[in-house]
Amino acid sequence: MQYATVIEEPVLSVVIPCFNSASYIEETLHSLMRQTFRNFEVVLVDDGSTDNSLQVAAEAMEKFQLKGRVTPRPSHLPKGVSNCRNYGIAIANSKWISFLDSDDLFYPDKILGTVNLIRQHGDDCPAFFHPVRYFEDGTNNTLKVFPSMSSFPEPRFILHELIPDNFIVTSAVTLKKSLADSLGGFDTSLHGIEDYFLWLRVAKSSKWYFDSHTWTDYRVRSSSLMGGRKMNYYVGQNIDLMGAVRKSKEFDPEEITEIDNFLFKQQMFYYASLSLQKHGWGDFLSGLSSLAMSGKLTLSCQLFLKHFKFWMLKKLSAIKKQ
Secondary structure: OOEEEOOOOOOEEEEEEEOOOOOOHHHHHHHHHOOOOOOEEEEEEEOOOOOOHHHHHHHHHHHOOOOEEEEEOOOOOOOOHHHHHHHHHHHOOOOEEEEOOOOOEEOOOHHHHHHHHHHHHOOOOOEEEOOEEEEEOOOOOEEEEEOOOOOOOOOEOOHHHHOOOOOOOHHHOEEEHHHHHHHOOOOOOOOOOHHHHHHHHHHHHOOEEEOOOOOEEEEEOOOOOOOOOOHHHHHHHHHHHHHHHHHHOOOOHHHHHHHHHHHHHHHHHHHHHHHHHHHOHHHHHHHHHHHHHOOOHHHHHHHHHHHHHHHHHHHHHHHHHO
């Protein structure tokens, strides 16, 4: 089932990838119906949902009188959120793209605020972002607002701030379509980290502007795709990203080293702890083996020694209490 209404020269296109989101997509589209600025289009691309997401989305578009289209991902494109976003960018009718995940929500002034930023800074800046409120699905409890910082006085280059701390959330981003096109959109060879790679590439070539208004709600679900995966997933994810960074030939040696340190020192220590906590020693040791085989033998040994010492200390403490 498809829904399409043509809109002439919208100021902004909202690109939504969708997969098995029948329980959430109507609420997401309702948040677009509530926008105080109306000259925008919705481009929703369904990634082969096995529930009735496509039908629910099409009916909600018509019910809320939203302009744009709901369409399946073309069969010649491989499955994946990056292909859906890239296809959405390609068929969008406006010069600016805002991203929204199928279970997230825009505040009523999100598009108006973004359009005002474009009018103010768009000639000098092709990329904007803002904080999001992380909320717990089912309770609506606020978990955090991220990132927490002041608005930029002017657009600026942020590459060396972004490398050690990915503080940009996809549902808070607006990009100039021509920039997204020139960079080839999201790298479809990456999974779970393709957004960070694109933000780095934007930051390498262009300025970003950050506005401190919170205009997006980010839903945190217990079944979140990124929650509690096994350590090998994160090892592979980071190895693939480093391969893409080197292949792009956009970053200088110092920047490549910075990115590598972030992925394999800062992040991997976190993922190692998460692995032990959620999946135990078998998963942890399997992840360390993958790290060693990828050329990160020293890091693998460091992680093992750190967590083995901590485990031994816990065991000795328990013995002393007996």
